[in-house]
Amino acid sequence: MAVETAILRRNLGRFETAMVVIVMGILTAVFHQRVQRLEAEMDHAAVDLMINQLRTQLLIFQAELAIAGKGARLVDYDGRNPFALMSAVPTNYAGEIDGDRPEQMAPGHWYFDRRDGWIIYRVMNDAYFRSDLPGPGRLRYRLSLDYEDVNSNGRYDAGVDRAWALSVQKLDHYEWTGK
Numbered sequence: 226m227a228v229e230t231a232i233l234r235r236n237l238g239r240f241e242t243a244m245v246v247i248v249m250g251i252l253t254a255v256f257h258q259r260v261q262r263l264e265a266e267m268d269h270a271a272v273d274l275m276i277n278q279l280r281t282q283l284l285i286f287q288a289e290l291a292i293a294g295k296g297a298r299l300v301d302y303d304g305r306n307p308f309a310l311m312s313a314v315p316t317n318y319a320g321e322i323d324g325d326r327p328e329q330m331a332p333g334h335w336y337f338d339r340r341d342g343w344i345i346y347r348v349m350n351d352a353y354f355r356s357d358l359p360g361p362g363r364l365r366y367r368l369s370l371d372y373e374d375v376n377s378n379g380r381y382d383a384g385v386d387r388a389w390a391l392s393v394q395k396l397d398h399y400e401w402t403g404k
Contacts, residue, residue, distance in 0.1 A: 265353030268333070269401045272346055272364060275315065275335065279307045279344075279393050283368075286310050287391060299388045300381065303370035304342030307393065308335070327361040343367055343396065356399040365396040 290298055306321060308314050319336040322329075325345060330336055333349040348354045348362035356362055371390040372381050381388065 261350055261352055265350045265401060268349045268354075271333075275346070276366065276393055278315075279311075282311050283307060283391050283393065299391055300370060300383065302368060302391055303381070305368055306337040306339075307344060307368045308337060325363075325365070327363045332361075344393070353402050354399065355402055356397060358397055358399075362399075364399055366393050367396055368392075369394045 287299065302310075308318050315335065317334045319330060319334045321337045321339050323338070323340045325338050325341065325343065327345070327347050330345075330347045332347050335344065335346050337344055344366040346364045346366075348364070351362040354362040356364070358365070369392055370381055370388055371392050372386045372388040374381075375386050376382060
């Protein structure tokens, strides 16, 4: 009887150990998923914050042009790099490149494509992000001239159309998912 009890205790110990390992594995998987979701939410918030900072900087820049009597120069900034207008660029701004090469850019970084005039952000976590763009997850924006298209030809014509502002425009559909 004493031998049977010792065997039963030893087997029960192994069973308990196996259960602890299984429960810890499940808790680790759930924790990892929650951390990834929080990273995606932080990434989304950081993108929104940067776009708002760029828009605010544009308002200040446009006010400075207007005060200096150079409001007509807005046209010169269509498709330009808005980070160049900032007094201090963010630490996750990687600079200017020629062409959209997201696989060469570190996740969580902004860069400016000189060739196409795009502001691009490489998403940190693709698991909670969807876009129509092929390749790594990224967002594309453009500094665009807002104007009244007087002659309705779909493009700005100096001397005919009236430019009134610069804005940061989203170029592609994307969404942050909650999976």
